[in-house]
Amino acid sequence: MSEPTPLSLRDLQALIHKMYGAKDQARGVEGTFMWLMEEVGELSAALREDNHQALELEFADVLAWLATIANVSGVDLESAIRKKYGSGCPGCGKFLCQCDDRLKP
Amino acid sequence: MSEPTPLSLRDLQALIHKMYGAKDQARGVEGTFMWLMEEVGELSAALREDNHQALELEFADVLAWLATIANVSGVDLESAIRKKYGSGCPGCGKFLCQCDDRLKP
Numbered sequence: 033m034s035e036p037t038p039l040s041l042r043d044l045q046a047l048i049h050k051m052y053g054a055k056d057q058a059r060g061v062e063g064t065f066m067w068l069m070e071e072v073g074e075l076s077a078a079l080r081e082d083n084h085q086a087l088e089l090e091f092a093d094v095l096a097w098l099a100t101i102a103n104v105s106g107v108d109l110e111s112a113i114r115k116k117y118g119s120g121c122p123g124c125g126k127f128l129c130q131c132d133d134r135l136k137p
Numbered sequence: 138m139s140e141p142t143p144l145s146l147r148d149l150q151a152l153i154h155k156m157y158g159a160k161d162q163a164r165g166v167e168g169t170f171m172w173l174m175e176e177v178g179e180l181s182a183a184l185r186e187d188n189h190q191a192l193e194l195e196f197a198d199v200l201a202w203l204a205t206i207a208n209v210s211g212v213d214l215e216s217a218i219r220k221k222y223g224s225g226c227p228g229c230g231k232f233l234c235q236c237d238d239r240l241k242p
Contacts, residue, residue: 038215039145039215040146047232051226052226052234055239059238065181068177079206079210089217092220095203098199107193112196113197115193115194115197116198116201117201127152133164
């Protein structure tokens, strides 16, 4: 059996667009941000519990709502990541970061 | 010229792990969550401005810190997304969602 194709950031944005694009666009950035915040709160709670399956679902929700806001505001997440992290740590420029923590450029 | 390989969720988690894995693990979930919150605040501010390039960078940061917490807590984001959204909307089970908004299952 062959491995399934890895899920790319563009696949994720396209999946969310296909499922929810019209209503996401109608809701707009502000309302969508409030949904993201609700899910971030649920992620915070799940991180304090010992239930891996529930934790996975909360990560999925936060990521889905982040992809949604990116869709609504016209941002391509892959392009964003490549610009910011494609050359290594933005602080020190290395792929094994040598900043004190994760400093900003 | 061929297109670059799409950036997968696993590539993203591996990139973050390679750059920052040791210090992320040492910082732990709680401290990492605070970094995520700082970046979410910056994303919120950028969503209100009209600067696409700055907005892209804030999306990259939020996504990077989300991937970081997933790394620290042992969650594979691709697997999480497939479990929650791989069969369509968790509310109505369709790839063109027919819920009132985006209801929860």
